[in-house]
Amino acid sequence: MRGLWMELPPFSPDTSGFASALSGTDGMGLIDDVRGCCGNYYGSEETRRGIPIRVFVSELGNEDAVLGTEGVLTRRCRALAEQLSPAFVLLCGSPIAALIGTDLEGIAGKLGRALGLPVSQVDLSGHGTYEEGLSKTLEAMARALSGPGERRKETVNILGANHLDWSGGDMAALRKWIADGSGLAVSAVYGGETTLSELRGSGCAGLNWVVNVSGLRAAQWMQERYGIPFLRGAPFGAAWSRALLDQAAKGGADWIPPAPGTGGGRALLIGEQYTCDALRRLLYENYGFSTVQVCSFFRMDRGCMASGDRRLWEEDELTQLLGEDFDLVIGDPLLRRCGPSRGRWIDLPHIPVSARLYDDLRPSLLGAGADRWLAAALEHSDTEED
């Protein structure tokens, strides 16, 4: 039954995507909600120890739901802005704000004038999943904070890298890895650690590299607005990441469909689409798998789907899928609850599914990291069977 979760927890909500996108910036986020949404994120999903808190809730009460939330939201924003001196502010909605129809756009305009800061809003309702929140927030950041300018071909923006999908080690290493590998300077990392000044200059970049499905929306907007081409793919796996670096250095290219191997193995990868697609290429190239399906409970980019790829909506769909004849399944450890798999299982923890519960087991996949991780995981998996 769609919407009913009996074995799995409900996945990270859109408000967590919002919080994740803002937590590494010098801006501030404010969710127009009761206390709870931020507690979810900081209590269960934020993996960066000691990171300053940049996202808050307006702390609505009953009377605000009746009289409107503008007053409390404005007061809270002013007080927090005074305390934190953010470079910019983004507001977003919640189930309460959405139901009573709070005019966040109007409030953002007023706050922007009053605070003398860029203030904008993201159209979220707390009903969506994290990647929707993340992608809308990144688009809102591009719309509100970036500006046009002379194109600098030697620069690249990274769109969508984020701490919910990627390990902390990969996030920390990303900028230098790209600069070293492609010779390009990174203008801004949408979704990771970045500043207003970087975001302002991101409209002049020569290329947008979309490393996660959540970055696609912002890339499409920036292509339309500034004419910046984009490149899609997570830089995981030595060969695929090298190919992406080369394409980046040349100014981008269309997504290249993966070429199946000839060994005859069949695998199922469940998770963030671009990450799984990169791992699929490894299974094809290094291990000769001939069929690898990528499935996800989250938004998928149709332009990067191969035959057999599909979005999942219900637990039962996964149970059914796991009953098929796969030699290998890679996915979050909690997904095992949806039924036994006939093939070997490799855990790939995903924060939007299992929160921080398995954070210490998240692998580093950047560049050749994925090759090493997969080799070790397959070896360990073989040993278990023996």
Added chain:
Amino acid sequence: MEGERNSVRPVLTPVRSQTGIYPMLARIPGVQLLFLGPQACTRHGLISTLQELHRKMAFLCLTETEVITGRYLDKTAEAAGELVRRRKASSLLLITCCQNALVGTDYDRLITRIQGELGLPVKYLEVNRLQMYARRKGALMSRPTEQLIYDFLLPREKSARPWVNLIGPPGVRGDGETAAFLQMAGAERVYTIDRCGDFAGYQDMAGAHLNVALTRSGEETARYLEEKLGIPWLPLNAGYDEELLARQYMDLGAFFGCDAGGWLRRARKRLEKRLEGLERTLPELEVDGRGAADGIALANWLWRHGFAVKTVWLDSWSGREEKAEEWLTAHHPETALCRQPYRPALNPTPPNQLRRAVQRPIFPTGYEVLHQAVEQLEAMTGGGER
């Protein structure tokens, strides 16, 4: 006041009697919990949900359209049926969140319908975080959680020899200090909800001669059960107030016609012996009262035993200890009371290996509460019980 922790004084924590709502309710034998709400709200209390409540709880994530059109009512009934059938439940508990406070669902009507369709008892709990802030006294929940736990009990004849129920949070020991005292005083059986086995065993609690309320919130439950089932009750919830604790034990003894004087003298002596000299080794302390009801009471108890408490950390919404706070500010105004939300834990967060293990809390009663504080003090001095 608000402030930062700027020293390395030893930190004591009081007994945390309030666990999450879900773990509390999931203790009802044979119950299934079904949380209804938007994606953002269903992710609350995630870590405990993932491990401890697996197969005891399910989530129905509602879309905005379902809420607005009222389709969620049919969908809830449908989901309830699927959950009960698949999990073979004996009873069902629906939990809703703040959004419902605005929608105003008639849950009495809805559960009557579901009970009729499924033929098993169904209850509900409405949670409204819009009531949450500052010292607002509105009810966060439509019913006290503890009361709801015992609400499935049906009237029955009293047991031939005296049985006693310990009404308290998860982790109350059926073989701890209080149970031993009650059996010494004349009780034949001592029940806790965690030790009743199945739904039929749970119903045996309705035949008890006495309920003992182990928390202040438990008193309300005991009163309710007195009205509903005719079971008288006595409190044993003095926390850190030693005089009150002695009086409560005397009353419990008197219920069974037993003089508790000798037992109390031995209990006091043992405590005093353990405390002897500790205040000289630990001249200055802090109390982390966040997430607990007795932070200030613990500070007062420490002051009374010669310790100096420099700071008490509290949740910003704490407002439950007015009398204890009056005493503290009158007698020791130098103790700082710090209320600040979203402060990272003073003690290090547990590693993931611990998070992954199912937590089995132990809730101390009577003198065990004080001994737990002494254990912390002894650990700070590097020693154990002397």
